[in-house]
Each structure stands twice: as structure tokens, then as C-alpha cells.
Amino acid sequence: MLLYWIHDRILLGVSQALFAASLALAVALFARTRGVALAGDAAIALGRGISQIILVGLILAVLLKGPWWTGPILLFAMIAAAAKTSSRRAKGFPGALRISLYAIAAGAGSTIFLMALAGVIDHSAASLVPIGSMLIANAMNANALALDRFRAELQSHSGEIESALSLGAAPAVTVAPYLRGALRASLIPPVDNLRSLGIVWIPGIMAGMILSGASPLYASIYQFVVLAMILASSGLTCIVGTHLMQRRAFSPAEQLVPELSAVES
């Protein structure tokens, strides 16, 4: 209906946004009848979301037409923001922000660099930034899951870990089962996304490429490429993140740090 009546792209976009936001607000109001006070939060989130994304769109419109180095600068800023968000999941754990920053930079950063070098991602900022941001966002989520799970495992198994230390085991040996569990859990979403690709969902990048006139076959192959890159960058992020977290969990004298150790008595 909107497409039939409105031909100006900006006006069309605003109308579509209003329609989608109205539906979200209607659902939030319906939730209120079930005793869930969601309408206020939803209204604020919708307002904030549309403002942020329009602002980012305007900045991107300027930067993407700029020289090649605008791409890496934007990606570095995104990695820093992702590390900040991700580290909240491991709040209270010593060095959580630094661990997240190094992990996402190593995982997503190196994947973007390698793929750009190999020509899998186009060097132009217009291509590098959107694809890079997808890798960074997924690495951020995987890192948050891994750190949250690993910290919870360390806290709930501090007795077993200290028992193993008391038997002369090295710190890395004592936490190995919990590290494996955290890694496995954090990689479930990207692995499941690959498994269900095309069957349960047709991802945005493929839909976008088809809508903008690309060959559906190439669009589908490239979508697989993107998901494989997401799996690689998320996996590497989690491996680096949990490794750094494991090192920070122990003192140089191989003692569990007080944040994780049993309560003093």
C-alpha cells in the first residue's frame, strides 16, 4: 500500500518506520493487559533506536564517500564500542574491558583484515564497513556469552578448582572443563545460523543483494561466505577472550583471584 502511494524514498522510509513502530507499540500496550509494563521502555527504545540509526546513516553517507582509510577508522571505533558493551557481561571480573577489547580485535579484526587481504571483502569503505560491522557485532555477542558463562562456571565451581589446585594441578588444567563449556555455548548461535541457513531464514545481506539486483546465486553464495566469516571471527574472539580471562582468574602464585574464590572465613 505504502509503495503504491508514496514514491519519494525518504518519505517512504519515514512512513514505513512509523508503521513498524506503531505495531511494536501496539504489542507493548497489549503486554500491559498481561501485567507487563513494557510501553514506556518500548517507546523510549524506539525513539532512541530511530535517532541513533538515522544519525549513523548520515555519518556513513559522508564517510563512505571519503578516502579508503575511513573504513578502518570506523571499524576500530566499532570494536571499541563492542568491547565496552561486551565487557558489561563480565562486570566485576578484573580487566573485563581490556579482555573484551583484545578478544574482539583479535577475532573480528584479524578476520576482517585477512578476508580483505584475500579479496573476500571489497576494500572500499562502502563494503568493508557494513560487512565488518556484522562480524564485530556477532563477535561482541559471542564474547559476551563466553565471558558470562565462563565467569559463572568459575564462580560456581571454585571448590572443584581449588581442590584440583590443592592436588598440584596447573591453573589451566583446573579450568579446562569450564572453558570448553563456555566456548561451546558461545558458538551455538553462529553454528545454528549456518545449519539453518536458507531453511529457517534468508538473511538480510542476501535479501538486500537480491533486492539491489545482484544474481540470486551469487547473493546466496556470498551470504554463506559472510556466515562462515562470522563463525571464524566469533570462534577466534571467544578462544582469545576465555584464554585471557583464564589468565586473569589466577594470581602469579596460582591462586584463584578473590572475586572467584570461596568466601573467607
Added chain:
Amino acid sequence: MLSIALATEHIQREVNGNTIVRDVSFDVTQGELLAIVGPSGCGKSSLLRMLNRLDEPTSGRVLLKGEDTCAIAPCELRRRVGMVMQRAYLFPGTVAANIRYGPLQRGTNLDDAAVEQLLAQVELAGFASRAVDKLSGGEAQRVSLARTLANDPEVVLMDEPTSALDETLARQVEELIAGLVRARGLTCLFVTHNRAQARRIASRVLLMERGSLAAIGAPQEILNAPLLDT
């Protein structure tokens, strides 16, 4: 003359500005069973955890046969100074895998006969292939004891090893520990809040109060003191 197996020199531990162990000095002779008693929160467990460096003293020294424990690699120190905790904390798997855990850390794989011999010492002969989640509380604590002994430690630290068990089981495990300590000539530091237990098993008693060493001496001398509040 009896040799000193373990000694502390003015050890102290502070956490977030609170002194939880204050200037404690004592020594334990070879083959002695020293009970550490005192009310809850008086620093008994904190004191014990500094002896195998699970926690670090803020000041002072711990000496193992005259050698500063800070000069010994933590893995090696914890092999030589074994610890049995309040709960068994067995690792998932079989009893035998738990017994082999410590020696495996330094590349020694105990054979079946050695595992069986250790289990016989804790009165669990024939339990090697049992899954640990099928054990009772008392059996689990005995496996934990055998697991510590598998490392052939010079000193054994016991942090209220019977407090999570019911009275009958606690007495059985207590008798087993006391018997093993005597039979193997082990040096043992045994934390307990139970005065009667300390009286039954200890050759000497160390009384802690508000983080400080209040008294140390023969069980009847310390435990019969009129003002003792345990």
C-alpha cells in the same frame, strides 16, 4: 629430637582492610596431629589456606621443613602439603580417576594395585570403578582423603572434613583419619569447631580467637580452660 615439619612466622592476612589472621606463629613437629579450634569466622580456614598458598599471607612466612614456601613452585608445594576440604569436591568420573588425578599432574599414572591399596586404606576396597555421583557423603569424603594421600604428601591440611556429615558418619571418618595419621606417621593440621572431636584426635590444640592465636598446647590444657568460647 623431633624435626619441625611446618612452621609459620608472624603470618598475617588482610582482606579489604580487615585483618582476618593476625600475627600467627607456631610450628608443627613431624607426625603430629594439630587441631585448630575456635568459633566460626575466627580465621581457622584462612590460616589453613595460607599454608599451601591457596591464599597469600599479607606478611610473614610459612616454612616447610625449614624452606620458605614462597621459594617452592605452587604445584610442587601443594603436592607436598595436601588438603582435604569441608566438601569432597570430587571430579566427574570414576573413583579411580579421582585417585589418579594428583599423580597424573606430574606424569605418574598409578596402576590398579596402587589405587586399590589407597582405597583399602580408607575402607573403600572394590570402589575403584564406581561413578562418584553414586557415592554417599561419607564415601565421597573418604575418596577425597585417598585422593590427597595418592600424592604422598608430607603434611596434610584438613578443613573441617567431617562437618558436612551426620554424626555417625563424622565419627567414622574422624576415626579413619586419626588411624591413618598414626599408621602413616603423617603430619596433620585439622581445623574443627568441635571441641570434643579435637580432644579425641589431637596431640596438640591451637586455639584461634578473632584472627589471633589465643593459645597452643596439650588438648586437656587448652580445651578445659574455663573461658574457652567455642
